[in-house]
Amino acid sequence: MGPYHAIMVHFPVALWTVASGIICFRALSDGPLARAFDRVLVSLLLLGVATGLVSYTLGLLVWPPDTLQTTPLGRNHMIAASWSLCSWAAVLFLRWRVGEHVWEGITNRLIMVGLGALGASQLAATGTLGGHLHGAPAYLSELMRVFGWDVYQTFYLPTWVLAVLAVVIVAMPALAIVTTRGRAARLRGPGAGR
Amino acid sequence: MLRRRTAILVVTELFMAALLLSLVTHSSGVVHNDAARNIWIPPELTMPVQLQVAYNDERIFFRYRWPAKQPHVLTDLLRYSDGKWQRQLRTPVGSDPDGIYEDRLAMMVDDGSVPEFQRYGGYITVGADMRDFTGSGADAAHRRKYLPASRSDPGDWYSIVDARTLDAQRRAGYFLDLWHWRAHLSNPLGRSDDQHIAWYRLYDSGEPLSVGNWDADSGQPRWMFDPARDGVRALRWEDVAAGHGDVRGPYYLSAATAVPFDAAHEWREGDVIPGQVLREPSGSRDEIRVQGQGRWAGGQWDVTLVRALDTGHPLEDKVLRDQGVYSIALSVHRDARASRWHYVSLPLQLGLGRQAELMATRFTGDTPDWDRVDPLELTLFYPGQVSWKHLSSARHAGSKYIAKGVPVKYRHKERQLAQYGVEIEFDREIRRHWALSLVAGVLLVASFVFSVSLLFRHRGD
Numbered sequence: 001m002g003p004y005h006a007i008m009v010h011f012p013v014a015l016w017t018v019a020s021g022i023i024c025f026r027a028l029s030d031g032p033l034a035r036a037f038d039r040v041l042v043s044l045l046l047l048g049v050a051t052g053l054v055s056y057t058l059g060l061l062v063w064p065p066d067t068l069q070t071t072p073l074g075r076n077h078m079i080a081a082s083w084s085l086c087s088w089a090a091v092l093f094l095r096w097r098v099g100e101h102v103w104e105g106i107t108n109r110l111i112m113v114g115l116g117a118l119g120a121s122q123l124a125a126t127g128t129l130g131g132h133l134h135g136a137p138a139y140l141s142e143l144m145r146v147f148g149w150d151v152y153q154t155f156y157l158p159t160w161v162l163a164v165l166a167v168v169i170v171a172m173p174a175l176a177i178v179t180t181r182g183r184a185a186r187l188r189g190p191g192a193g194r
Numbered sequence: 195m196l197r198r199r200t201a202i203l204v205v206t207e208l209f210m211a212a213l214l215l216s217l218v219t220h221s222s223g224v225v226h227n228d229a230a231r232n233i234w235i236p237p238e239l240t241m242p243v244q245l246q247v248a249y250n251d252e253r254i255f256f257r258y259r260w261p262a263k264q265p266h267v268l269t270d271l272l273r274y275s276d277g278k279w280q281r282q283l284r285t286p287v288g289s290d291p292d293g294i295y296e297d298r299l300a301m302m303v304d305d306g307s308v309p310e311f312q313r314y315g316g317y318i319t320v321g322a323d324m325r326d327f328t329g330s331g332a333d334a335a336h337r338r339k340y341l342p343a344s345r346s347d348p349g350d351w352y353s354i355v356d357a358r359t360l361d362a363q364r365r366a367g368y369f370l371d372l373w374h375w376r377a378h379l380s381n382p383l384g385r386s387d388d389q390h391i392a393w394y395r396l397y398d399s400g401e402p403l404s405v406g407n408w409d410a411d412s413g414q415p416r417w418m419f420d421p422a423r424d425g426v427r428a429l430r431w432e433d434v435a436a437g438h439g440d441v442r443g444p445y446y447l448s449a450a451t452a453v454p455f456d457a458a459h460e461w462r463e464g465d466v467i468p469g470q471v472l473r474e475p476s477g478s479r480d481e482i483r484v485q486g487q488g489r490w491a492g493g494q495w496d497v498t499l500v501r502a503l504d505t506g507h508p509l510e511d512k513v514l515r516d517q518g519v520y521s522i523a524l525s526v527h528r529d530a531r532a533s534r535w536h537y538v539s540l541p542l543q544l545g546l547g548r549q550a551e552l553m554a555t556r557f558t559g560d561t562p563d564w565d566r567v568d569p570l571e572l573t574l575f576y577p578g579q580v581s582w583k584h585l586s587s588a589r590h591a592g593s594k595y596i597a598k599g600v601p602v603k604y605r606h607k608e609r610q611l612a613q614y615g616v617e618i619e620f621d622r623e624i625r626r627h628w629a630l631s632l633v634a635g636v637l638l639v640a641s642f643v644f645s646v647s648l649l650f651r652h653r654g655d
Binding site: 066073107135152154165169 | 198205216219221635647
């Protein structure tokens with residue numbers, strides 16, 4: 001499945017790279033061209049996630065699971081691919097769910113740009129690691145090393161950090177829910193509408 | 195109650211802090227030394243060795259230089275402790291805490307008769323469940339290096355082919371010559387031990403370089419230092435422990451100078467006598483000499499080994515010829531480490547007057563002028579517990595390349611192999627943490643986006 005995986009990954013790479021550009025452009029501009037690009041963002045992201053899913057599935061079939069998960073490069077490629085797919089699916093969800101309000105105010109725009117940058121960097125890491133696995137290492141891996149990730153070392157987190165992440169994972173939506181409910185209660189309250 | 199804008203900022207900061215924390219702490223918290231599992235990870239995973247090679251019509255010279263914080267020149271000690279003599283022979287897991295293990299340098303040599311060696315180096319000699327591997331069992335002491343074709347199943351140490359086949363393999367040159375320089379057990383004699391690897395790690399024929407000094411029947415040494423010559427009968431434990439071995443004083447016993455052990459002497463707690471007595475070797479065991487002296491100075495060993503191109507022992511030594519290309523691989527033990535806690539090189543092609551990764555310099559006269567011999571900087575690496583059985587199995591993603599004969603250097607670098615060597619020692623733990631980290635990362639992104647999607651103003655607001 002290796003060759004098919006290599007062919008297929010071109011689609012999400014291209015779509016998500018264009019999406020990154022659109023996100024940056026739209027974050028900087030409210031002009032008609034930026035708005036026009038933004039109108040196709042959901043479609044682009046949807047196509048990207050769909051082709052990304054196919055690529056991901058084909059990638060899982062290149063080697064038996066045990067083989068892929070025994071090599072640090074394989075593990076890193078898999079973790080980066082999973083996170084890329086997840087990040088871009090998250091951007092898709094946010095843009096679809098919130099609509100054009102994602103461009104409202106500087107904070108929202110920065111969050112969109114941040115998510116786009118996260119997805120793009122994970123995509124670059126995934127591609128670099130795929131190149132390594134394919135026998136074509138790129139100098140980008142040296143750059144990743146400068147940023148603290150040696151591609152020959154499996155990316156995993158110590159137990160205490162996993163515990164911290166678990167708390168953060170629960171705390172963020174809890175905070176959001178409490179805040180939105182509080183706001184809804186305030187709006188429904190006796191003084192609401194005055 | 196938080197306002198919506200404040201909540202967005204708090205959630206975003208939590209998300210970014212979690213990402214930053216993950217980036218800073220990743221790949222930590224799992225790898226640790228564990229003597230019960232025979233696991234000890236060296237602080238430095240790679241080390242440099244400088245190699246120069248020169249030859250004339252009759253002999254070949256290898257000059258090796260490598261860094262070592264201090265020389266470790268003692269091994270196998272007999273110690274007077276608790277009112278009796280005891281043997282201190284032990285194989286430490288990692289660095290010996292008392293610094294009692296000699297520095298060593300070994301070199302495997304092949305002439306092309308072991309084709310896998312040229313591509314994969316010493317990895318081919320490491321079978322499954324080798325001595326000092328995790329879980330190899332108490333009966334593994336004898337499970338040492340061997341060549342794959344000496345077994346009907348290369349992954350099964352005990353499936354040795356019949357003697358007739360082994361003899362035929364030997365005549366066909368299916369063995370690796372093994373030069374083995376030892377700071378205690380060969381260097382003082384100006385020799386390197388001479389071994390070879392075939393169905394087992396074997397000694398060349400001839401008298402060995404040392405004999406045991408431990409008399410098991412009487413429970414005491416056989417020989418001791420000559421007080422008239424050396425000024426002492428024994429060394430002191432406090433002088434030799436923690437790597438304080440001093441090459442300037444007496445540190446080895448030789449058959450030529452040792453005197454019979456004096457049981458009537460009033461021995462003191464902490465007296466120490468070497469457990470081996472060095473003596474002149476003979477036959478094929480006596481072919482590799484140290485040119486000048488193997489010396490440690492200024493944080494570096496400088497050792498030159500010399501051997502006849504053709505020793506006349508073609509079933510134990512590889513014959514080297516002008517215009518020939520050979521494969522070699524080095525290993526170094528330093529910092530009082532033994533067994534598998536060494537650094538190894540990838541295979542290296544050596545050309546005698548022919549183009550190769552390292553071209554030996556031809557010279558005339560008795561000794562080479564090293565200033566005219568180009569040095570090659572090699573990187574040696576800690577190999578971990580990677581066996582040939584694992585590398586050839588479907589679990590290794592590169593096994594299909596091995597089956598096609600693709601050399602290890604095409605796919606791997608030394609730094610990479612060192613890292614892999616460490617990770618395979620913690621494979622189960624790392625896989626578990628990696629899988630949890632993968633899921634945690636996905637949930638973190640999903641949680642953040644879900645949270646901000648609640649907090650952002652919506653179409654219907």
